[in-house]
Amino acid sequence: MSLTPDDAPGTGDDAADARVSGVPAREAGSLVLAATPIGNSEDASARLRRLLTTADVVAAEDTRRLHALADRLGVRVGGRVVSFYEHNEAARADELLDVVDGGGTVVVVTDAGMPAVSDPGFRAVARAVERGVRVTAAPGPSAVLTALALSGLPTDRFTFEGFAPRKPGDRSRTFAALAAEPRTMVFFEAPHRIAATLAAMSAVFGADRPAAVCRELTKTYEEVLRGPLSALVSEVEAREADGGPGLRGEICVVVGGAPAAETPSLEDLVGEVLERVAAGERLKEAAAAVAEASGASRRDLYNAALAAR
Structure with missing residues (x-):
C-alpha cells in the first residue's frame, strides 16, 4: 500500500497557479471542512473569511444561512454555492470530489460549528478517503468543546454522544448502556425535549450525578446551569410551569462520568x-x-x- 502524505506542499505550475488565484497551494485540490461560528460572528477565523471568497465551490448545509453569514462577515462568496445537507450528502459527494480532482478547492460549511460532527460532512470525508482525495480542515468554534470547557466537569477524557433518541424507551436504553461510562459525556438536545431527557438521565444515571446544561453558547443570552441532575430537572420544570418558556435555543448537556466503584476491604x-x-x-x-x-x-x-x- 502506498501512502501520499496530506501535508505535502504544492509544487510546480499547479502551486504557482494556486498562489496567483489567491488560494494557498496547500488548499488547492482539497476538500476543506471549515468551522463556522456557533453564535457570535466575531469568532469567525480569518481563514474562514478567505476560504469563502476564494474557494471554487462552497457546499453549505443551508445556502441562505451561508449568505447571511457572509453578509455579517462583510465578505462575498466568490465561487459556486451548492446545497449540501443530510439527505443529499451521499449523492453529492462525488460531484464535489470531481472538482477537487480537477485541482479545485471545495469548502464544506454547516449552519454552525465543525462539519462532520453531528452535521453533514462525514460521508464526503469517507468517500474522499476511498478516492484518495486530499481532505483538510479550517478549525474553529465547536459547541461540544465550548460546553465541555464551561461545564466545570472533568475534561481530560470525554465522549460525545450526539442527540439522545426521541422515543422514551430508546432513550432509557441508550442511557442504561452509558450508566457505567467513566468519562464525561456531552449531548445535544432540542428545547422541547430537554425536560424529558434530563428526567431520564436522572432516573438512569442517578439524581446526584453532576451535570451542566449549556444553552445559546457565545450568544447574547448564553447561560450555563450547573448542579446535580435532580436540581437541573427541577429548574427546567419550574421554568416550564404554567406555560413558561422553559429553555430556548441551542442546548448542550454535559454529564459527569460514573464514579469509580468503591473497592470493598x-x-x-x-x-x-x-x-x-x-x-x-x-x-x-x-x-x-x-x-x-x-x-x-x-x-x-x-x-x-x-x-x-
Missing part, C-alpha cells in the same frame, strides 16, 4: 465468604465466587478466610 470480603460457608458452601468455592465478583485475589481471599475461621 479484605475484611468485608472475608465476612462475605464466611457467610456463604455458614450457609453450606465449601470454603474454596465461596472464596472463588467472592473473588471473581469483587476482583480480589482468589488466593489472598482464601488464605484470609481460612485464617479467620
